[in-house]
Amino acid sequence: MPELYRELINLADSDMYPFHMPGHKRNVQSTPLKGAFRCDITEIDGFDNLHQENGLILEAEKRAAKLYNAEKSFFLVNGSTSGVLAAISACVKENGTILAARGSHKSFYHAAYLRHLNIDYLPIKMLNEYGIFDGYSGYDVERALDEGGRAEAVFITSPTYEGRCSNIEEIAKVCHRKGIPLIVDAAHGAHFGLGEGVPDSAVHLGADVVINSLHKTLPSMTQTAIIHINGNLIDEKKIKRFLSIYQSSSPSYILMSSIDLCIKEMEEKGEAYCEKLLQYRNMVGKEAEGFENIRIPGTDILQDPAKILISSRFSSMTGQQLYDILREEYHLQLEMAGEKYALAIITGWDTEDGILRLISALREIDARGSSVLPEMSAESDNEDENFEVCINELPKRALFLSEAWDDDKEIVPLSECEGRISGEFINLYPPGIPLIIPGEVIDKKLIEDISRYLAKDLNVQGVFQVKNGENKGIIGKRGLVCVKPK
Amino acid sequence: MPELYRELINLADSDMYPFHMPGHKRNVQSTPLKGAFRCDITEIDGFDNLHQENGLILEAEKRAAKLYNAEKSFFLVNGSTSGVLAAISACVKENGTILAARGSHKSFYHAAYLRHLNIDYLPIKMLNEYGIFDGYSGYDVERALDEGGRAEAVFITSPTYEGRCSNIEEIAKVCHRKGIPLIVDAAHGAHFGLGEGVPDSAVHLGADVVINSLHKTLPSMTQTAIIHINGNLIDEKKIKRFLSIYQSSSPSYILMSSIDLCIKEMEEKGEAYCEKLLQYRNMVGKEAEGFENIRIPGTDILQDPAKILISSRFSSMTGQQLYDILREEYHLQLEMAGEKYALAIITGWDTEDGILRLISALREIDARGSSVLPEMSAESDNEDENFEVCINELPKRALFLSEAWDDDKEIVPLSECEGRISGEFINLYPPGIPLIIPGEVIDKKLIEDISRYLAKDLNVQGVFQVKNGENKGIIGKRGLVCVKPK
Numbered sequence: 007m008p009e010l011y012r013e014l015i016n017l018a019d020s021d022m023y024p025f026h027m028p029g030h031k032r033n034v035q036s037t038p039l040k041g042a043f044r045c046d047i048t049e050i051d052g053f054d055n056l057h058q059e060n061g062l063i064l065e066a067e068k069r070a071a072k073l074y075n076a077e078k079s080f081f082l083v084n085g086s087t088s089g090v091l092a093a094i095s096a097c098v099k100e101n102g103t104i105l106a107a108r109g110s111h112k113s114f115y116h117a118a119y120l121r122h123l124n125i126d127y128l129p130i131k132m133l134n135e136y137g138i139f140d141g142y143s144g145y146d147v148e149r150a151l152d153e154g155g156r157a158e159a160v161f162i163t164s165p166t167y168e169g170r171c172s173n174i175e176e177i178a179k180v181c182h183r184k185g186i187p188l189i190v191d192a193a194h195g196a197h198f199g200l201g202e203g204v205p206d207s208a209v210h211l212g213a214d215v216v217i218n219s220l221h222k223t224l225p226s227m228t229q230t231a232i233i234h235i236n237g238n239l240i241d242e243k244k245i246k247r248f249l250s251i252y253q254s255s256s257p258s259y260i261l262m263s264s265i266d267l268c269i270k271e272m273e274e275k276g277e278a279y280c281e282k283l284l285q286y287r288n289m290v291g292k293e294a295e296g297f298e299n300i301r302i303p304g305t306d307i308l309q310d311p312a313k314i315l316i317s318s319r320f321s322s323m324t325g326q327q328l329y330d331i332l333r334e335e336y337h338l339q340l341e342m343a344g345e346k347y348a349l350a351i352i353t354g355w356d357t358e359d360g361i362l363r364l365i366s367a368l369r370e371i372d373a374r375g376s377s378v379l380p381e382m383s384a385e386s387d388n389e390d391e392n393f394e395v396c397i398n399e400l401p402k403r404a405l406f407l408s409e410a411w412d413d414d415k416e417i418v419p420l421s422e423c424e425g426r427i428s429g430e431f432i433n434l435y436p437p438g439i440p441l442i443i444p445g446e447v448i449d450k451k452l453i454e455d456i457s458r459y460l461a462k463d464l465n466v467q468g469v470f471q472v473k474n475g476e477n478k479g480i481i482g483k484r485g486l487v488c489v490k491p492k
Numbered sequence: 493m494p495e496l497y498r499e500l501i502n503l504a505d506s507d508m509y510p511f512h513m514p515g516h517k518r519n520v521q522s523t524p525l526k527g528a529f530r531c532d533i534t535e536i537d538g539f540d541n542l543h544q545e546n547g548l549i550l551e552a553e554k555r556a557a558k559l560y561n562a563e564k565s566f567f568l569v570n571g572s573t574s575g576v577l578a579a580i581s582a583c584v585k586e587n588g589t590i591l592a593a594r595g596s597h598k599s600f601y602h603a604a605y606l607r608h609l610n611i612d613y614l615p616i617k618m619l620n621e622y623g624i625f626d627g628y629s630g631y632d633v634e635r636a637l638d639e640g641g642r643a644e645a646v647f648i649t650s651p652t653y654e655g656r657c658s659n660i661e662e663i664a665k666v667c668h669r670k671g672i673p674l675i676v677d678a679a680h681g682a683h684f685g686l687g688e689g690v691p692d693s694a695v696h697l698g699a700d701v702v703i704n705s706l707h708k709t710l711p712s713m714t715q716t717a718i719i720h721i722n723g724n725l726i727d728e729k730k731i732k733r734f735l736s737i738y739q740s741s742s743p744s745y746i747l748m749s750s751i752d753l754c755i756k757e758m759e760e761k762g763e764a765y766c767e768k769l770l771q772y773r774n775m776v777g778k779e780a781e782g783f784e785n786i787r788i789p790g791t792d793i794l795q796d797p798a799k800i801l802i803s804s805r806f807s808s809m810t811g812q813q814l815y816d817i818l819r820e821e822y823h824l825q826l827e828m829a830g831e832k833y834a835l836a837i838i839t840g841w842d843t844e845d846g847i848l849r850l851i852s853a854l855r856e857i858d859a860r861g862s863s864v865l866p867e868m869s870a871e872s873d874n875e876d877e878n879f880e881v882c883i884n885e886l887p888k889r890a891l892f893l894s895e896a897w898d899d900d901k902e903i904v905p906l907s908e909c910e911g912r913i914s915g916e917f918i919n920l921y922p923p924g925i926p927l928i929i930p931g932e933v934i935d936k937k938l939i940e941d942i943s944r945y946l947a948k949d950l951n952v953q954g955v956f957q958v959k960n961g962e963n964k965g966i967i968g969k970r971g972l973v974c975v976k977p978k
Contacts, residue, residue, distance in 0.1 A: 015524065015695035022819075023846045025800075026827040029683075030711035033841045037753065038501065039529060042619035042746065046713050050825050083715065084570045085740025098899060116737040120606055159847075196515075221742065227532050229569065229744035251602040252738065254571030256707065258530065258715035259748065267523065313510075339536050343514040350511035355519045360509045410584060449820030467544075 009270065011064050011263040013053070016047040027256070031287075037381040039431045042260050055251045056081060056257040062267055066266040067310075073273055074199065074217070076209045076234035078242060080249060083257040085194040087113040089217035089233040092248035094188045095121055096241060097159040097215065100210040105150055106161040108357050108400060109139050111191060111483055114161060115407065115431065122408040127400055130439075136303065136317055137345050138168045144176025151184055163191040163209065167438065168349060169313030171205055180211030189216035193231070194417050197312060197353070200272055201280025205309050208395040209234050215245075223312045223353050224458035226268035244293040279354030286352050286361045287311040293365045300328070314350040316368065328371070336367040344436040345464065370446045401428075401446035410445035410489050417472050420457065430467035430487035434459060441466070448486060458485065495756065496548050497749040499539070512536055523598060528746050532912065542567060542743040560685065561757055562702070563817030564718035564728060566735060569743040572679040573599040575703035575719040575943045578734035579605055579675045582727060583645040583701065591636055592647040593743040595625050597712045600647055601893065601917065606895040612640035622789065622803055624654045624829050624923055630662025633678060636639050637670055649677040650694065651684075653828075655799030657691055673700035673725040679717070683709045683798060683839070686758055687766025688727040690833050691795050695720050699729075704934070709798045709839050712754035715745050719905045767842030772847045773797040779851045783858040786814070796926065800836040802854065812828075814857070822853040830922040831950065865961060887914075887932035896931035896975050903958050903971040906943065909934045916973035918954035920945060927952075934972060946970065 024031050027048040034043040047053060047169035052059035063081065082089050083251045094117035098104050103124040108115060118125055128150050131140035141164055160181050166173040174190060190208040192198065196218035199207025208216040216234045220226035232247070235242060262388055272279065286307065294302035299321040305311050320407070329343035341349045350364065351481040404427045409473035428442045442452060459466045472485040510517050513534040520529040533539060541546035557565035568575050584590050586627055589610040611724065614636050617626035627650055637643055644666050648659040660676060666673040675695035678684065681702035686692025694702045702720045706712035721731060759766065769852045773791065780788035784928035785807040791797050804814045814830035827835045835928060836850065891899070903917035914928045928938060945952045958971040 011523070020823070022823045023849055024826050025838065025846075025850065026825055027709075027837060027839070028707040028712070028714045029709040029798075029839040029841060030707075031839060031841040031843075031846075032715075033843065034711055037497070038527030039746065039753075040527065041751065042528035043713070044524060048707075048714055049545065051819065060831060084574075085742045087740045087742070088570075091737075108742055112736075120737065190904065220740065221514040221532075223513075223517075224516040225520055227515070227516075227529065227744060227746060228514045228742050229740050229747070250598075251577075254573045254715050255598065256571045256573070256705065256714050258713060258744075260525065260746070261715070261744065264525065267520075267525075312515075333537065337506070337508045339508050339512055340512055349514070351513060352511065355515060355517040357517075357519065358516075360511075363509055434499065437552040442628055448618060 008062060008065070009267040010066050010259075011045070011270075012264055013062060014047065014259060017047065017053075018044045023027055024050075045263060047259050047262060048256060053259070054273045056083070056253070056262065057246075057255065062378050063262065065260075066269065068271065070232055070265070070269045071234065073276075074207060074209050074216075074218075074234055075230075077230055077236045079234045080246070080342065081262055082217075082231035082233055082249070082253065083229065083261040084253045086111075086191065086217045086228050088249065088252040089231055090114055090189075090191055091120070091252045093215045093217060093233065093243055094118070094123070094159070094161065095248040095251075096244035097157060097165075097189060098123055101273050102157050102158045103154065103156040104161055105147070105154060105157040107139070109164055109437060110161060111193070111438075112431075112433075114191070115443060119408050119411055122406065124156075124173065124406065126157055130398060130400070133170065133307070136168070136315060136319070136347060137304065138315070138347075139166050139222065139439075140168045141166065141172035141178065144180045147177045148180045150181030151180065155311040157186060159187050159189055160318035161189045162189065163193075165192070165195045165205070165310040167194060167436070168315055169194070171309040174208045174211040174213055178214075181214075182212070182239075185239070187237070189213070189215040190217070192216050193219040194222055194313075195310065196220050196232070197224035197283070198310075200276040202277065203284045204280050204311060207486050210238060220265055220268050223267050225349065225353075225355050226266040227261055230265045230267065230268070231301055235320065240405065265413075272425055281310055281397060282354040282356075283352065286356055286358075287314070290314055290352075290365060290368075291360055293369065297368070299374070300340045300368060303445050312353055314352060315347050316350065317347045319346040331371060332367055334361065338364055338367055342436065350486050371431040399451075401442050401449060401452060403445055404447050405489065407443055414490040415487050416490050417470050418488045419472055419485045420453055420469070420482045423453055423486050423488060425451050426486075428486065429489045430468045432466065432486065435465040435467065444489075449489070456486075494551070495758075495855070496552050496745075497531070499548060500533065500745060502748055503528045503533065503539075508908065510536075512851035513949065527545070528769070529761050531746060531749060533745050534742060539744075539745070542569070542748065543732075543738070543741070549748065552748075555759065556751070556755045557720065557757055558716055559762075560693060560695050560702075560704075560718075560720055560877040561605060563722050565718055566732070567737070567748055568703075568717035568719055568739065571715050571740045572597075572677065572703045572705045572717040572736065573588065574738040575717055576600055576675075576677055577606070578731055579644070579701045579703060579719065579863040580604070580647065581734040581737075582730035582914045583673050583675060584609055585644060588644045589631070589640065589642040590647055591640060591643040593625070593628065594924060595652075596647060596649055597679070597919075597924075597943065598919075600677070601926070603931060604898055605894050608892065610642075612636065612643055612893065616884060618620055618638060618923075619793070619832055622654070622833060623831075624801070625652050625656065625925075627656050627658035628663065629659050633663045633715045634666045638667065642670060644709045645673050645675055647675045647677065649679075650676070651681045651691070651796040652797075653680060653922070654678070654801055655794035655796030656664045657795040657860065660694045660697040660699055668698070668725075671725070673723070675699070675701040676703070678702050679705040680708055680796065680799075682706050682718070683766065683769070684796075686762040686903075687768045688763065690766050690797060696720060700725050702866060706751055707837050709837070710754050711757055711839075711841050713747055713750040714939075716751045716754070718751065743875045743955050761840075768842075769797055770841040772844075773800070773846055776800055776838075776851060776854075779855065783854070785858050785860070798837055798839055801833050804834065805832045805835045818853055818858060824850055824906060828922065838923060848945055885936060885937075887928050889931055889940060890933050891969065891975065893929055899930075901973050902976050903956050904974045905958055905969045905971045906939055906955075909972045909974060910936050912972075912974040914972065915975045916954045918942065918952065918972065921951040921953065930975075935976070942972075
């Protein structure tokens with residue numbers, strides 16, 4: 007069976023001369039990217055069309071669907087972003103309602119904005135011990151659906167960025183009893199279900215639409231992803247329509263062949279990949295058992311073995327300090343820093359040398375005993391008090407997201423925002439949650455929370471400086487974007 | 493000044509170990525893409541963020557803006573598609589009106605769909621001699637604006653796919669007199685303004701937003717593009733907001749570094765590139781002067797020297813036959829075939845050998861004298877009669893695009909469609925025009941036209957087979973997607 011990637015090389019090796027796009031004519035010689043340039047084409051004869059596939063690309067997608075046990079799979083060259091936008095647009099009617107967690111990816115909110123959706127929220131559930139989002143049970147979703155009662159689809163992120171899973175099997179059953187589809191943002195779980203010892207895939211557990219970022223944990227290039235669909239609650243034509251809206255009409259053959267290569271690699275070596283990943287994970291976990299200051303939760307807590315959350319909660323270090331030490335002193339670049347943790351991603355493509363460097367660095371950092379906080383233990387009843395971030399209640403909504411984000415706005419000094427309607431997203435990273443979204447009412451607690459986060463130098467996005475206008479004397483002060491009163 | 497591309501290589505050469513995305517860990521060794529994998533990262537320290545750029549990417553965008561004389565330029569990793577979606581979304585209020593040519597790219601229609609826009613159309617103008625779209629004058633736009641009177645922006649494609657330009661300078665003046673922005677889809681004109689002898693750029697000619705596909709005519713990878721903004725009619729923040737909606741939150745550093753490399757190349761060698769392009773164009777043009785059967789219009793007609801339209805109008809060949817001969821007998825892959833022409837793209841990255849192969853092939857094909865149609869000449873009064881495709885009048889509109897495309901639909905046999913409202917786009921390629929869009933009324937002439945195009949094996953997209961339902965006995969017949977009557 008012809009493979010996309012091999013056909014591109016065959017073409018490059020042939021005497022067929024390109025009087026077509028791209029303009030580089032596969033003739034860029036001077037860079038390490040030259041191998042990629044050599045395979046970079048457009049939709050010429052024999053190379054199919056991502057948006058109306060019936061040849062090479064369709065065959066490649068079929069192989070991917072088989073690997074993931076999906077009825078249909080479509081390649082994404084605009085990231086999971088385009089998959090989330092398309093899935094929500096196709097599954098929920100305009101002005102309809104969707105049930106989701108507050109901490110969903112921004113592409114979720116963008117879809118809700120574009121399609122004028124009403125969002126029903128699941129209650130915020132945190133794993134307080136680590137300051138990260140918890141997963142959801144079938145019961146959580148059932149209760150939220152019963153309370154809201156109008157949702158046309160449920161949107162769940164599993165695994166989370168930090169590797170925590172929801173009970174997709176239960177949630178899918180709840181959704182199907184109600185006759186609505188379950189969309190799973192499994193951007194971080196492309197490796198799930200591909201071998202022994204990693205969690206099962208959301209496709210296999212009964213989700214109707216599943217989106218995987220192939221680049222996050224598998225050997226595929228950044229910006230590549232895949233969307234799987236299953237069952238009769240999904241209108242495949244609508245999914246395809248929205249994918250053709252949200253994705254370039256000139257999709258990259260480099261990205262598509264990278265997806266094809268990745269699928270082939272996982273077909274052939276998926277088991278070995280997962281074995282290696284688990285071996286690496288166990289090496290780190292075993293070492294961590296002896297640590298006194300830093301903690302690494304096991305896969306009983308963070309089910310995804312590709313995520314290593316290195317908690318500094320029982321030391322005086324912040325997550326950022328831990329991250330910086332690893333980067334600056336040990337030249338280990340981690341994925342991100344939380345308030346009291348740093349997060350590493352490992353995969354089957356790591357080298358043993360790399361893993362040993364991480365272990366050795368963590369051992370040394372742990373041994374810097376002076377930074378241990380006395381009188382603390384994981385079993386402490388007051389563990390929440392270690393965290394600045396404690397998000398429980400959602401702001402009240404005055405306008406729909408789509409109304410408020412498009413409305414006329416002004417920047418109002420933080421101290422004067424109480425009671426005003428937000429005109430922007432204010433996000434806290436991590437854990438990556440909107441503290442408020444356009445259309446919600448800014449209350450006193452939110453102002454206090456934002457002030458506290460800012461004072462602690464946490465990463466709050468969506469706070470601006472007051473620039474001009476009526477508020478003389480306070481230019482330069484911090485302010486929030488508010489909807490102008492009518 | 494640090495360059496994105498060089499910094500990626502420096503990183504790859506360093507001992508910094510990646511405990512972050514992408515999952516391939518820059519460790520894919522076995523393919524010609526390995527050089528690209530080696531430079532493929534995510535937003536780690538020091539590598540900026542496309543959606544909130546303030547470092548390397550901002551510097552790279554500033555260099556691009558300088559090259560194009562734009563106030564601001566933003567890199568696009570989801571093609572011109574994302575630029576068109578963002579430009580229209582930012583420049584026209586939801587439910588607002590935009591003036592555009594009927595033959596605009598599908599991303600234009602997608603933006604109109606997503607944002608519930610009303611579309612005022614410019615009259616259809618064809619260059620009948622070649623069966624392609626003509627450009628527009630300031631007068632054309634002024635008249636259309638005066639007739640419509642509510643448009644908040646004008647959207648013009650220049651150059652067209654085939655290389656025909658509109659008078660952007662005049663059109664910009666008209667727009668600015670009316671206080672509305674001009675958006676130019678210059679996807680095919682990324683090389684404009686970068687050297688002597690190529691047309692001036694739309695940015696320089698006064699357009700407010702210009703979108704260029706860098707991959708189409710310059711040495712950048714497929715799916716890369718750039719958007720330029722100028723003047724005070726454009727809300728930069730809104731453009732950025734929509735770009736972050738329509739583009740992946742995990743943008744490819746391969747694509748971004750390809751853009752950066754392309755800009756650098758054009759800074760250093762833009763003049764030489766344009767010289768070479770013109771030299772190639774002149775070689776082909778000079779040879780074509782002696783042809784008896786095939787014709788190649790000069791740059792006085794198709795201003796873009798990167799496009800070589802090879803007309804078979806005065807021979808018995810169709811455009812597809814010409815295209816197939818070039819491909820199968822001469823191993824020259826052209827960009828596309830029209831009813832009576834084949835289109836080649838040439839750039840400064842072609843080789844002289846490639847151009848000589850094209851010339852030699854065309855000379856031989858032209859010399860196949862037997863295929864000349866007798867009694868025909870370029871000056872014939874009846875030249876229109878050579879073309880099946882003759883589009884003049886637009887269908888009537890019954891529903892807005894966004895209403896109709898989301899409505900319930902059914903497939904109706906072609907013969908029974910008269911008077912029904914279309915639920916789909918029906919496109920004719922080339923010239924790439926919607927014969928009808930969702931919400932418009934199917935009339936008798938359209939049914940006749942579609943039947944004729946289908947009989948001639950032209951590429952009509954959006955015609956389906958009747959599958960099931962009420963219409964027993966006619967299953968398998970051709971049908972159109974119609975809005976279900978209420």
